[in-house]
Amino acid sequence: MDKIALVVGSSGIIGSNLTAQLVSLGWETYGLARNPNTEDSGLRPIAADLLDLENLKLALKEVRPTHVYITTWMRNGTEKENIRVNGLMVRNILDTLSPKGSVKHVALVTGLKHYLGPFEAYAKEGFFPETPLREEHPRLDLENFYYAQEDEVYAAAKRDGFTWSIHRPHTVIGKVVGNAMNMGTTLAVYASICKEEERPFIWPGSAAQWNGLSDVTDARLLAEHLIWASTTDAARNEAFNVVNGDVFRWSRLWKRIAAYFDIEAVGYGNQIEPLQREMANDAATWNTIADKYKLKENMLSRVATAWHTDLDLGRPIEVMTNMSKSRKLGFLVYQDTEDTFYELFEQLKQAKLIP
Numbered sequence: 522m523d524k525i526a527l528v529v530g531s532s533g534i535i536g537s538n539l540t541a542q543l544v545s546l547g548w549e550t551y552g553l554a555r556n557p558n559t560e561d562s563g564l565r566p567i568a569a570d571l572l573d574l575e576n577l578k579l580a581l582k583e584v585r586p587t588h589v590y591i592t593t594w595m596r597n598g599t600e601k602e603n604i605r606v607n608g609l610m611v612r613n614i615l616d617t618l619s620p621k622g623s624v625k626h627v628a629l630v631t632g633l634k635h636y637l638g639p640f641e642a643y644a645k646e647g648f649f650p651e652t653p654l655r656e657e658h659p660r661l662d663l664e665n666f667y668y669a670q671e672d673e674v675y676a677a678a679k680r681d682g683f684t685w686s687i688h689r690p691h692t693v694i695g696k697v698v699g700n701a702m703n704m705g706t707t708l709a710v711y712a713s714i715c716k717e718e719e720r721p722f723i724w725p726g727s728a729a730q731w732n733g734l735s736d737v738t739d740a741r742l743l744a745e746h747l748i749w750a751s752t753t754d755a756a757r758n759e760a761f762n763v764v765n766g767d768v769f770r771w772s773r774l775w776k777r778i779a780a781y782f783d784i785e786a787v788g789y790g791n792q793i794e795p796l797q798r799e800m801a802n803d804a805a806t807w808n809t810i811a812d813k814y815k816l817k818e819n820m821l822s823r824v825a826t827a828w829h830t831d832l833d834l835g836r837p838i839e840v841m842t843n844m845s846k847s848r849k850l851g852f853l854v855y856q857d858t859e860d861t862f863y864e865l866f867e868q869l870k871q872a873k874l875i876p
Contacts, residue, residue, distance in 0.1 A: 523592045523751075525549045527586035527622070529614055532558050532591025534629055534697035535690075538740040539590055539747055540564050544786050546748070551584055553614075554593070558714040562636040563572070571610040577617045583625035588751050589614070591670075592630045600639040600664045608669035610803050615677040624683045626751045630666040630743070631689050633840065639665050644798040656689070658759050671760075678758075686750040687760035688743065691842055692833050694861050696868045697738025704737075704833055705865045706874070707825040711796065713875045714803055717810050722779045723795035724771070724800045725827075726834025730787040731837025739856040746852060755850045762842045766855040771834070778862060793835055797827040814876040824874060 526543045527604025531805050543550040544563035547673040552558060558567035569580035571593070590612060597603045611629070636650045636658050650658055660668055671687055678685045694705035715722045724731060746763045750756040772788060779786035804821045811819035818824050869875045 523549060523587070525551075525585065525587045526619075526692060527551045527553060527581075527589045529553050529589065529591045531564070531566070532556060532699075533593055534693050534695045534703055535592040535739050535743055536590070537697060538695055539592065539744040542741070542748060543790045551586065553580070571613055572606065572638075574613050574617065579614055581617055585621050586618065587623060587625045589624055589627045589689045590630075590747055590751070591627065591674075594666070594670075600666065601641065603666035604664060604669040608673055611670045611671060611673040611719040612677075614740045615673065615681075619681050621682070625680060626684045626686070626757070627674055627684045628677065628688060628747050628751050629670055630747070631670060631687060633689060633691050633842065634665065635667045635689055636661070636851055637836070637840070638663050640654065649838050652839065653841045654762060655843045656762055656846055660781065661670050679873065684757040684759070686756060688747060688750065688763050689760065690743050690841075691735075691764045691840070692737045692740035693740050693743060694737050694865055696872065696874075698818055699742075699873065702829050703824075703826055705829045705862060706869060707796070707827060707830045708778060708862075709866050709869050709875050710807065710821070710825040711800060711827075712778060712784060713810065714800070714806055715784045716782050717876070718806065721785045722775070722782070723794050723799060724789050724834075725794050725799060725831060726771070726789070727793055727837055728789050729837050729839055730834050731775075732770065734768045734770060734841050735839060736768050736841050737858055737861065738764050739858075739861040742854055742856045746847065749852050749854075755762075756847075756852075759846070759850075761847050762844055763825060763843045763847070764844055765858050765860050765861060766844060768841050769858050774859065774862070777859060781863060795827070795835070797831050800825065800827045810876065815873065816875070817873045 526548045528536045528540050531540050551565045553567040567580050570576050595605050615789040635653045674685050692704050776786045789830050805819040808819045
């Protein structure tokens with residue numbers, strides 16, 4: 522059977538990199554989003570609202586995917602509402618496709634909040650998991666929308682007979698605009714503002730993150746992992762951590778990023794200095810920078826999400842992830858993390874998203 526992919530959330534940091542790789546491999550690829558990318562000639566865009574079941578059925582009327590990749594989520598005010606909304610989004614897409622009988626595999630992307638807890642209790646005292654994080658770590662006794670999404674996939678798989686894979690990346694680094702979880706782009710924008718205004722590049726996070734070991738996930742590597750797991754028999758019906766494969770300390774990388782932008786690095790002092798506060802008055806500054814350098818996006822909120830970067834860098838523990846499970850099953854792709862950041866910065870420059 523031909524491989525026909527449906528990427529749900531195709532305009533996001535994960536989905537856009539995944540669709541690019543699927544198209545390059547010759548897959549018939551559909552990209553579903555509220556505002557799908559129409560620039561890639563190899564992608565078949567589908568505009569739909571995952572919370573509107575009738576709209577979804579109409580949009581997917583002629584689509585019979587063999588592989589479904591769910592890479593999207595929606596942030597809400599409380600975890601209870603996150604559970605309701607994000608669980609419903611997964612249920613709606615799988616219920617819509619169920620009568621077609623075409624789906625062979627569903628891959629769901631979640632993340633390390635599976636181990637660290639939801640936004641409301643993110644890595645708080647009493648919920649510290651053992652690191653490096655391993656897939657067999659039990660669910661926390663907390664409400665968590667990732668668990669709800671997983672349960673929807675498990676229930677639909679039992680009903681429809683498809684296989685599944687769960688993918689848990691650490692912070693995803695890649696080129697994207699208008700995405701809520703884009704640390705790499707956020708730091709590039711912050712550094713560009715610091716350079717323009719001759720401001721110091723101030724570390725916004727905790728002492729534990731500054732001094733401890735960490736890892737991240739290159740969006741391109743995650744795309745490769747999604748395709749590998751969805752087409753490898755040994756990887757069926759498994760949950761996987763997905764990271765670059767190396768570890769680093771922010772105390773070194775922060776200075777390296779500052780050197781790349783030729784700005785002054787300031788490390789951890791004696792308290793957290795939130796990036797959201799540091800960039801609170803930078804919207805007008807970014808607008809001026811965008812006009813000066815003829816950038817494609819002059820709205821700071823579209824290229825930087827300081828609140829999410831603060832969550833990642835403000836954790837009171839070091840966080841690193843074990844990849845042994847994937848390695849044992851044959852996924853041997855590795856990505857140097859410093860190269861991940863430098864290559865992203867070059868992409869952002871070429872795309873006229875930073876000076």
